[in-house]
Amino acid sequence: MEEGTHYRRKERRDRHYIRLSERRHHSGSLSVPPARPPPPLLRHSHHGICGAVTALLVGVLALGVLGQVGQATREPHEGTQERSFSIDYDNNQFLKDGEPFRYVSGSIHYFRTLxxxxxxxxxxxxxxGFNALETYVEWSSHEPEQGTYDFSGINDLPSFLTIAQEEDLVVILRLGPFADAERDMGGLPYWLLNKNPDMRLRSSDPSYLKYVDAWFGDALLPKVKPLLYENGGPIIMMQVANEYGSYPDCDFAYTSHLRDLVRAGVGEGTVLFTTDGNGVGFLKCGKIPEVYATVDFGSGTDVAKSFDTMRLFEPRGPLVNSEYYPGWLDHWGAPHSTVKAEAVAKTLDEMLALNASVNMYMFHGGTSFGFTAGSNMNGAFQACPTSYDYDAPLSEAGDPTDKYWIVRNVTAKVTL
Structure with missing residues (x-):
């Protein structure tokens, strides 16, 4: 079908859909909270408004959610060699296709959502108002048995990332191999424990690395390489390891090996980064040469001090909080963790005023299906429940909370 005809038909269908939404809204069958201000205008994605959406979002659309909040992710086209994403160290910013860019990203895990x-x-x-998606990759889900790879159903990572691109989101992909994320064994496959009783996980132990190399080289990196931004896909950044500075080892041979493994698989055109706590003790072991170091912290934290600590390890480049916590994880036997929406909005506002890029962990927590929930140790064993609600802007069931609306009002004040 000719491209112009294709889009004209979609536009007519969208207008019909919005008129239908308006009729339903004014008839009283659908509504949004009357106290909410109008949402920020959003730009049509190339795929328009697809399929049925929840009653809430139909109401939002009826209020006029069709405009622009920021730079859009484009679908793959011929001439994708012009696409680029990089760090401009001279001006402390990211560059997307040569233009200044920053992101407000949210974490949604494909393996926690149907x-x-x-x-x-x-x-x-x-x-x-978010313009980016962040997700971990969970090794154990994709390689449940050694050499048997699964990218189907809930493990269909390429499809998840493609949908993100269709919804006008760029992607920040956290490769692992260890994810943490309150998952069983941090997302490492159980069968590693059967291979060598003396194996040292998350280290340069050759008996561990040979399985990491196979997973990355034979399965994961070939799957995601076509989805890199430079290749027409949505992936702009990839995380190497995960909060390694919180691990008792300072095995730089291991983290450098992961860096080289990723570079060999995807090339030099994708920004690699690390994420660690906002203290020197975390960053000194988490920082990897030639990989951009970022920090993580929650609401109520001294923002300037946290970014000053980041500057000790990255004197130039954009400020980035890779895990901004709008809530917290839960443990069995403890009350549900909550954080006041106003506190979340205040700290987010402070970071955006500094032109920082921010990833909200989590935007939607979802559910740890089956027996995939992990645990922690803090003087005693602390099991995590199936629910990963996280007091996030979208509830475990996917419903917008009061925090959703308050956060949206903050993002509406900035140009992304």
Missing amino acids: PSEWRDRLKKMRMA
Whole structure:
């Protein structure tokens, strides 16, 4: 079909859909909270408004959620060699296609959300003014048995990332191999424990690295390379390791090996980064040469002090909080963790005023299906429940909370 005809038909369908939404809204069958201000205007994605959305979002659309909040992610086209994403160290910013860029990203884990709900969750995040998605990759889900790879159903990572691109989101991909994320064994496959009783996980132990090398080289990196931004896909950044500065080892041979492994698999055109706590003790072991170091912290934290600590390890480049916590994880036997929405909004506002890029961990927590929930140790064993609600802007069920609206009002004040 000719491209112009294709888009004209979609536009007519969208207008019909919005008129239908308006009729339903004014008839009283659908509504949004009357106290909410109008949402920030959003730009049409190339795919328009696809499928049925929740009653809430139909109401939002009826209020006029069709405009622009920031730079859009474009679908792959011929001439993708012009696409680029990089760090401008001279001006302390990211560059996307040669233009200044920053992101407000949200964490949504594909393995904690049913595939039938992926688009709904991503669309709601985009409508909150976010322009990027962040997700971990969980090794144990994709290689449940050694050499048997699964990228189907809830493990269909390429489809999840493609939907994100269709919903006008760029992607920040956290490769692992260890994810943490309150998952069983941090997302490492159980069968590693059967291979060598003396194996040292998350280290340069050759008996561990040979399985990491196979997972990355034979399965993961070939799957995601076509989805890199430079290749027409949505992936702008990839994380190497995960909060390694919180691990008792300072095995730089290991983290450098991971860096080289990723570079060999995807090339030099993708920004690699690390994430660690906002203290020197975390960053001194988490920082990897030739990989951009970022920090993480939650609301109520001294923002300037946290970024000053980051500057000790990255004197130039954009300020980045890779895990900004709008809530917290839960443990069995403890009350549900909550954080006041006003506190979350205040610290987010402070970071955006500094032109920082921010990833909200989590925007939608979802569910740890089956027996995949992990645990912690803090003087005693602390098991994590199936629910990973995280007191996030979208609830475990995918419903916007009061925090959603308050956060959206903050993002509406900035140009992304």
